[in-house]
Amino acid sequence: MSGEPPSLEIFVRELTCHQTRLRGLVRCLLFDRKQAEDVLQDTNVVLLRKAAEYQPGTDFWAWASQVARYQVLTHAKRLGRERLVFDEELMESLAAESQLRAASLDQRRDALLACLERLPAPQRQLLEMRYSLGQSMDQIASTMSRPSGSVRQTLYRVREALLSCIERRMVGEASS
Amino acid sequence: MSSTPERNDIRRMIGWALDGEANPAQLEQLRAWLRADPAARRHYVDLMLLDTLLTEELAPEGVGGMIDLLGGAGHAGQLDTSEASRLPVAPPTRQTTAQRQSSRPRRWWPTVGWAAAAVALCATFLGIGYVGLQEASAESLVKETRRVHQLPLDRCYLVEVERSREGSGDGYGDSWISARSGRVDRLWTRGDRFFLESSNNAYRWAWGRNEKGTVWLAYGRRQGLLLEVDEQPAWLTAWCDVLSMQLDSLLDDVLVNCQLTWESGDAEAGTKVVRAVRRFHRRRAGLREARLEIDQETKVLRRLTLVRWVARTRQMVTVTYTLAATEAQPDERYELSGHLEPPFTILSNTTQPERRDEILTRLFKPSSRRSSSQ
Numbered sequence: 213m214s215g216e217p218p219s220l221e222i223f224v225r226e227l228t229c230h231q232t233r234l235r236g237l238v239r240c241l242l243f244d245r246k247q248a249e250d251v252l253q254d255t256n257v258v259l260l261r262k263a264a265e266y267q268p269g270t271d272f273w274a275w276a277s278q279v280a281r282y283q284v285l286t287h288a289k290r291l292g293r294e295r296l297v298f299d300e301e302l303m304e305s306l307a308a309e310s311q312l313r314a315a316s317l318d319q320r321r322d323a324l325l326a327c328l329e330r331l332p333a334p335q336r337q338l339l340e341m342r343y344s345l346g347q348s349m350d351q352i353a354s355t356m357s358r359p360s361g362s363v364r365q366t367l368y369r370v371r372e373a374l375l376s377c378i379e380r381r382m383v384g385e386a387s388s
Numbered sequence: 389m390s391s392t393p394e395r396n397d398i399r400r401m402i403g404w405a406l407d408g409e410a411n412p413a414q415l416e417q418l419r420a421w422l423r424a425d426p427a428a429r430r431h432y433v434d435l436m437l438l439d440t441l442l443t444e445e446l447a448p449e450g451v452g453g454m455i456d457l458l459g460g461a462g463h464a465g466q467l468d469t470s471e472a473s474r475l476p477v478a479p480p481t482r483q484t485t486a487q488r489q490s491s492r493p494r495r496w497w498p499t500v501g502w503a504a505a506a507v508a509l510c511a512t513f514l515g516i517g518y519v520g521l522q523e524a525s526a527e528s529l530v531k532e533t534r535r536v537h538q539l540p541l542d543r544c545y546l547v548e549v550e551r552s553r554e555g556s557g558d559g560y561g562d563s564w565i566s567a568r569s570g571r572v573d574r575l576w577t578r579g580d581r582f583f584l585e586s587s588n589n590a591y592r593w594a595w596g597r598n599e600k601g602t603v604w605l606a607y608g609r610r611q612g613l614l615l616e617v618d619e620q621p622a623w624l625t626a627w628c629d630v631l632s633m634q635l636d637s638l639l640d641d642v643l644v645n646c647q648l649t650w651e652s653g654d655a656e657a658g659t660k661v662v663r664a665v666r667r668f669h670r671r672r673a674g675l676r677e678a679r680l681e682i683d684q685e686t687k688v689l690r691r692l693t694l695v696r697w698v699a700r701t702r703q704m705v706t707v708t709y710t711l712a713a714t715e716a717q718p719d720e721r722y723e724l725s726g727h728l729e730p731p732f733t734i735l736s737n738t739t740q741p742e743r744r745d746e747i748l749t750r751l752f753k754p755s756s757r758r759s760s761s762q
Contacts, residue, residue, distance in 0.1 A: 236440040240433050243405050243415070245443070297415055302423055309433040317437065324441050342407075343446035349409055368403045375434055 226272040233314045240310040241284045255280045327377035335370045526648040536687045544713040545575045550706045581722040594727040604724035612724045613735040613744045658684045
């Protein structure tokens with residue numbers, strides 16, 4: 213195939229590498245998962261339109277995250293003030309918090325995978341129903357013949373347990 | 389977060405918001421908490437990032453995810469317990485008839501969606517297409533193959549699924565051990581339509597998807613059932629897409645994310661072989677390698693082999709589609725009635741739906757045959 217990677221290839225590689233960070237940033241700024249995915253795709257579209265402006269070797273993340281934040285703001289304005297979940301000031305605070313964590317997302321993913329392996333099967337199944345099948349709480353409750361409140365509570369506990377597990381593993385890695 | 393009860397309230401509220409279950413008043417309350425409390429903001433961000441990672445790790449990758457399921461299932465009638473629990477009793481997906489009937493493939497989120505968009509946009513806005521991402525001639529051959537596959541012809545493929553007993557640890561390669569010889573089923577496709585027939589004469593079954601997107605299942609000669617588009621669980625829809633070989637989506641993934649190289653084809657058979665190996669390092673499960681054996685003259689895909697790593701089961705799964713025949717089939721073959729002999733009974737959402745769901749549950753539950761076959 214070709215010898216020297218052309219700039220488009222470098223650009224696509226950067227975009228691929230930063231996709232999770234971008235998804236995480238947008239997700240932190242929008243409650244709705246589907247809206248977050250739409251905004252992420254809009255962000256990718258804008259970045260690709262501007263691909264020719266990208267200079268290999270410059271800080272891709274700084275540029276891409278700025279574009280993503282702008283896209284979220286544009287989306288929020290389009291939705292209208294009455295449906296706005298966050299005001300600009302709070303968005304800035306959350307974006308800053310998200311940026312702090314972004315650098316360690318790969319370690320978080322490794323820790324999460326290890327934690328998922330240790331999760332009891334029923335809890336794992338609950339997560340798969342939520343994330344693999346995209347079922348709502350009511351749908352899961354109906355499938356499992358359990359009250360919705362009970363499913364919500366279990367999911368809350370599973371996520372809290374995963375967060376604790378991730379933190380423990382990351383602290384352990386840092387100290388070793 | 390100030391007090392323990394309030395901290396727990398905030399955490400629960402974040403969870404509801406994350407799942408889209410919070411009402412406007414609760415969201416307003418949460419916003420006030422997040423403004424006032426840096427610890428609440430940190431926890432909120434932690435949970436949203438966890439949600440992001442779970443979404444990426446657990447969400448099916450469109451066609452790819454369903455190949456994973458195929459690997460776990462072997463074939464219709466042998467799904468594992470977790471899948472069985474989802475089938476008939478699972479509420480319908482929100483997919484609309486319009487979506488199903490659209491000739492465009494759905495957005496293969498999350499993997500292929502943006503990547504396919506990337507390629508399309510590169511071509512549209514930058515005017516440079518795929519060149520530079522892979523060798524032009526291999527790329528154009530694959531694109532031509534995709535076009536040819538979309539022609540409304542009846543093609544029969546032999547589908548074989550093999551899976552390793554365990555992964556090689558350091559990724560894919562030649563070291564994985566096949567757990568069993570793959571079972572072969574006959575698959576007929578025509579565009580979005582397909583049907584799959586049992587190769588076991590003692591136990592006749594067939595299932596498929598017709599022109600309207602309705603999934604049907606014939607069990608025995610006189611009984612069958614129907615699942616309309618809005619009743620089909622998401623995994624079943626995606627599984628059907630795998631079986632109908634929606635190459636648009638598959639090849640988008642291959643073209644964008646894989647390095648294409650030529651392999652020596654069979655000159656006598658007149659085939660060219662393109663090998664696609666995933667380009668970027670990724671931790672998550674997914675397509676590792678694809679091998680496309682293409683007829684040099686007609687550009688028909690003779691054989692497609694997909695190798696995927698399934699993180700959940702720590703197995704390597706190989707699915708091979710081999711073209712066995714191209715032969716006009718009557719339209720009825722893609723309909724349930726074409727696989728039944730009168731008088732027959734068809735269960736649907738209007739005719740004995742409870743009975744239908746009961747049968748589906750029983751059919752898709754793991755059987756002792758499955759255990760013994762492994």
